[in-house]
Amino acid sequence: MTTMAEKPDYSLFSNAFGYLRQPLDFRPLESDADVVVIGLPFDMATTGRSGGRMGPRAIRNASVNLAWEEKRWPWNFRLADYVKIVDAGDLVYNCGDAEDFTARVEAFATKVLESGKSLLSFGGDHFVTLPLLRAHHKVHGTMALLHFDAHTDTYSQGSKYDHGTMFYHAPKEGLVDPAHSVQVGIRTEYNPEGHGYQVIDAATANELSSDDIIRQIRERVGDMPLYVTFDIDCLDPCYAPGTGTPVIGGLTSDKALKIIRGLQGMNIVGMDVVEVAPAYDSAEITALAGATLGLEMLHVWADSKGLVK
Ligand code: MN
Numbered sequence: 116m117t118t119m120a121e122k123p124d125y126s127l128f129s130n131a132f133g134y135l136r137q138p139l140d141f142r143p144l145e146s147d148a149d150v151v152v153i154g155l156p157f158d159m160a161t162t163g164r165s166g167g168r169m170g171p172r173a174i175r176n177a178s179v180n181l182a183w184e185e186k187r188w189p190w191n192f193r194l195a196d197y198v199k200i201v202d203a204g205d206l207v208y209n210c211g212d213a214e215d216f217t218a219r220v221e222a223f224a225t226k227v228l229e230s231g232k233s234l235l236s237f238g239g240d241h242f243v244t245l246p247l248l249r250a251h252h253k254v255h256g257t258m259a260l261l262h263f264d265a266h267t268d269t270y271s272q273g274s275k276y277d278h279g280t281m282f283y284h285a286p287k288e289g290l291v292d293p294a295h296s297v298q299v300g301i302r303t304e305y306n307p308e309g310h311g312y313q314v315i316d317a318a319t320a321n322e323l324s325s326d327d328i329i330r331q332i333r334e335r336v337g338d339m340p341l342y343v344t345f346d347i348d349c350l351d352p353c354y355a356p357g358t359g360t361p362v363i364g365g366l367t368s369d370k371a372l373k374i375i376r377g378l379q380g381m382n383i384v385g386m387d388v389v390e391v392a393p394a395y396d397s398a399e400i401t402a403l404a405g406a407t408l409g410l411e412m413l414h415v416w417a418d419s420k421g422l423v424k
């Protein structure tokens with residue numbers, strides 16, 4: 116199997132189907148991977164424009180343009196020297212069956228995590244994060260949540276399969292502790308007393324420096340196990356138009372990257388990027404943002420885990 120460490124014998128773009136041009140590996144548990152990438156092609160919990168189910172393949176496509184950089188700027192190490200990544204493809208489930216999907220995500224993620232590997236998951240709509248959190252909770256206990264989004268996703272009306280309700284349920288199930296959690300980029304209605312998370316709304320985040328935001332996150336999270344979830348609509352639609360519910364006034368991609376880099380040394384246990392919906396995208400802007408945020412998360416995760424010598 117070709118790894119990033121070897122010089123591939125094919126051209127830069129031929130046969131590049133997996134994330135970062137990694138070969139697809141449908142038996143990730145049998146691999147010696149440190150990180151398993153999984154696509155979650157699900158958008159049945161979307162309230163507005165659907166299409167997030169096509170997110171993983173768009174992210175893989177865009178990620179091909181990120182694979183050439185041997186040592187990603189501005190990091191001082193080459194990820195492939197320290198971290199083995201396999202792309203397990205997209206999760207298979209019974210089409211149209213949200214309950215089956217939810218159970219399969221949790222079962223797959225639990226198996227991966229119990230084998231000692233970590234997960235980088237690409238949605239799919241944001242609902243995918245709830246079964247992911249359930250699996251991570253089994254291995255890591257109650258976690259802090261760092262949640263990038265235009266929406267708090269703490270709403271409790273409507274179906275239980277709703278991409279706006281995960282972070283209402285997650286604390287009730289004991290998966291995350293809002294008192295150690297932060298939501299960044301919020302710019303839609305929420306009840307400030309209602310849910311207990313710290314909110315750094317988009318207007319505030321756009322005024323603050325990334326260092327100020329990082330300081331607040333570090334203070335709030337401390338050394339708790341940290342799950343990072345990035346709804347691509349946290350970014351302003353000019354950086355991420357390809358998503359179901361875009362809201363203007365969001366973060367720049369530059370600021371988002373700086374905040375993620377600023378998590379160095381924190382106890383990151385899980386990561387996802389969700390809500391990329393390529394049908395509304397333009398020139399792969401959103402898919403590239405999703406792919407790059409994932410790659411940046413992998414760097415900060417590897418560094419924080421002490422894998423980089
Ligand atoms: Mn959102």
Ligand code: MN
Nearest residue numbers: 241264268346
């Ligand atoms: Mn969301």
